[in-house]
Amino acid sequence: MAKYQANLQLERLVAIDVHTHANISQRAPRDPCSVIFDEAMAKYFKSAVPPTIPEVAQYYRERNMAAVIFPVDCEAEMGHTRIANEEVAEISAEHADVLIPFASIDPAKGKMGAREARRLIEDYGVRGFKFHPSQQGFYPNDRKAYVLYEAIAAAGLPALFHTGQTGAGAGAPGGMGIRLKYSNPMFLDDVAADFPDMPIILAHPSFPWQDEALAVATHKPNVYIDLSGWSPKYFPANLVQYTNTLLKDRILFGSDYPVLTPDRWLADFAQLPIKPEVRPRVLKDNAIRLLKLAG
Numbered sequence: 001m002a003k004y005q006a007n008l009q010l011e012r013l014v015a016i017d018v019h020t021h022a023n024i025s026q027r028a029p030r031d032p033c034s035v036i037f038d039e040a041m042a043k044y045f046k047s048a049v050p051p052t053i054p055e056v057a058q059y060y061r062e063r064n065m066a067a068v069i070f071p072v073d074c075e076a077e078m079g080h081t082r083i084a085n086e087e088v089a090e091i092s093a094e095h096a097d098v099l100i101p102f103a104s105i106d107p108a109k110g111k112m113g114a115r116e117a118r119r120l121i122e123d124y125g126v127r128g129f130k131f132h133p134s135q136q137g138f139y140p141n142d143r144k145a146y147v148l149y150e151a152i153a154a155a156g157l158p159a160l161f162h163t164g165q166t167g168a169g170a171g172a173p174g175g176m177g178i179r180l181k182y183s184n185p186m187f188l189d190d191v192a193a194d195f196p197d198m199p200i201i202l203a204h205p206s207f208p209w210q211d212e213a214l215a216v217a218t219h220k221p222n223v224y225i226d227l228s229g230w231s232p233k234y235f236p237a238n239l240v241q242y243t244n245t246l247l248k249d250r251i252l253f254g255s256d257y258p259v260l261t262p263d264r265w266l267a268d269f270a271q272l273p274i275k276p277e278v279r280p281r282v283l284k285d286n287a288i289r290l291l292k293l294a295g
Contacts, residue, residue, distance in 0.1 A: 004089050005127035006293055007096040008066050016100075016287040017067040017262055018062070018255030019160070019203055019228035023050035025083045026091075034145060046293060049259050053088065057095035065262060068254075068291075070102035070130040070160075077108070077137035078178075085116070090126035100291065102128040102160065107145035109136050117151040128152075132162040133182035140182070141190035151197055158199035158290060160226070161188055163213060164206035167229070167259060185213040192220035199290055203230040203254065205239055214242050224290060227282070228254030232268040240272055248278045252286050 024030070051059065054185065060067045064067045067091060071083040085103040091100035103126040113211040129152050133140050140161055168178055173219050185206045194198050201224045208212035217223040223231040225247065227235070243251045252270075255262040266283075274282070288294050 001086075001123070002090060003095040003123065004093040004127070005096060006099055006127075007098060008100075009097065010284075010288060010293060012064055013066055013284060014064045014290075015066075015253050015262070016293075017255050017257065018058075018201065018226050018252045018287050019067055020056060020067045020257040021050070021248070021259075022069050022071045022083050023054070023086045023228070024052045025087060026052055026054075027084070027087050028081070030200045033269065046164060053091040053099070054095065057091075057098050058256070059159040059257075060098045060262075061095075063262065066098050066100060067257070068100045068102055068128070068160075070128075071104050072130060072132050072135060073106040074135040074137075075103040075108050076130060076265070078135055080255050082106075085120050085126065086124060089094060089120065093125070100128075100169065100293075101126050102129040102130045102158045104132075105148060106136050107142070107148050108136070109148075109264070110144065111147055114151040117148060117192050118155075121151075121155045121157065126157075128158040130160045132166075134162065134166050134178050134180055134185070135168055137179070138181075138182060140187045149191065149198065156197065158201055158224075159191075159264060160184075160201040160203055162251075163188070163202045163206045164204050164209060174250075184209050185216055188223070188244075189216045189220065191278035192216065192223050196220075196222055198222060201226050201290075204256075205235055210236050210239055212295060214238060214247070218242070219247050221250075224250040224252055224286070226252040226254035227265075227269075229256040231260070231264060232272050235272065240274070243282065244273075244275050245277055248275075248281055249286055249289075251282050252290070253283045
């Protein structure tokens, strides 16, 4: 077992993508439920078949970028077998020049989930944790999740939460049972207040709750926003305004690869009226500081 240690050549990187997905395991057979889900996502986003983790690494290596990569553990709510956090961390360790592993643990696992988090941090070197409230079926401020947050906060690691509408289940009957209400970013205001030393990343432009996301981020200094999942040409004006001003040090580049490619995201981002001094912060510098990559 190789413990992850980042080996990024920061000065050579064009950007750091803080939001990419591990969809395909090389160690376990694919769950038929996950296949159906991935096909529906690919149809909705008009994206390609998901790559393996080494393929993700090579994709970003060719572009002189680094990427945060994670699975999504939604076993309790959706009944999909997750990709093992250990696999993501171990393969990331083999590609430590471009990959940064986050883990995902369903909060429904309670104290066992907290034990897993501590083990993944200590033994595998994971650098953060991913939550998807709508797919995991929980309100982020549910006290049952706090035992897991406590383990993450104790290690000083960030927690990344999906916010806003999701492409997962979109257009399928009943949205595949996925409920949007759990992903209102305002529920994370409680978490940010109760865990002021735990960095929190609000993933995506938070449609239809963009104002709520901006309010939480400007009020709580431990809250960041990643810009993944949307082409920048669709960003609302208030998000662009806050990126240029109050939140210029806490806005992060994220693509949501493979559902949205960094190539398209960066091409569209180049067309936005972002101040020249702010662009490098969004693309790389803010992530370096947040993820403690420089030291």
